[in-house]
Amino acid sequence: MSQVLRLPSYLGIALVYAYRYTLGALFPGGCKYHPSCSQYAIDALREYGLVRGVILAGWRLLRCNPWSLGGVDYAHQQRLFK
């Protein structure tokens, strides 16, 4: 992917970092998964671009609920987009 096409996903990654140092810090919490949801979002955006990255991160957040088991789940292990 050319650098220009990757720009939107960089924007997304920047937003995740912004979240980490603002709201993420003010509302402390953990994550049931490894890597954490925010790291997963960064990885997903980096590997799959903005649109698919956002979908993957959103799906991960929905899975990170009180009824799920958590566990090890890397962005590159996703099965949504093949």
Next chain:
Amino acid sequence: MILFSILSPLEDVLRHILTWLNGTVGLPWAWAIVVLTVMVRLLMVPLAVKQIHSMQAMQAHMPEMKAIQQRYKNDKQKRNEELMKFYRDNRVNPAAPCLPLLVQFPVFIALYLVLRQFSRHPPGGNLSWFGGLVPDITAHANAHWSGYLLLAIYVGSQLASTYFMSTTMDKTQRTMMMILPVAFVPVIVRFPVGLVIYWVTTNLWTVGQGIVTRQMVPKAQPPPKRSSRTPPKADKPSTDGAAEATEEKPVAEQPAQPRRVRRKKRARR
């Protein structure tokens, strides 16, 4: 801006509840905010209960978890991975999920917008708190000395709630989480006092919930932990003698051992 318009229905709901608490129930605005915050947190109590159960279930697996932490002491990545695998295999997970946390943000932002609206167009009724100690909750926190007092309470409550919420984090992450709230004070100083009230209330709720959780999940005592781990060590020399006969023994003994420990713990509760 798009985000703000998405939030406007939520904003309306919050404004209506606040107006109802102020008008119909007759609370001053400040107390209306406190009550609204408690209402939001009450909605989330089932999630906390769920987590307490999960933490209780985890107590039985403490020795194994400690062993994993010890084994991967110097490799954070691997340690987290192994711990998460262990949680999944044993169907326990002490870490808080992200989603409930995320649900709080829109409420927080919507309340910020409501209070900002309030400070631009002050509503009728009592805007002071504690009989004028805090003169105007729609003003910025730096407008009156009481705002600084509230900020000090905020920082304290924030640190305390971080302390309770970050038990599953590693040290560096935890330190960062402790420093950031202090670093944010210059920003929060320009927030309406009402929002600081919300923040203090929700933090204190977290602390209270944390204390209750700690009491309901007793910390595993080190001595019984050791005793459950010692038998395999004692078995080692015997396996050198007769391989087949003694190899069955530890398998038969081991399930009995943790069960005994668990029974003791239940009796203590």
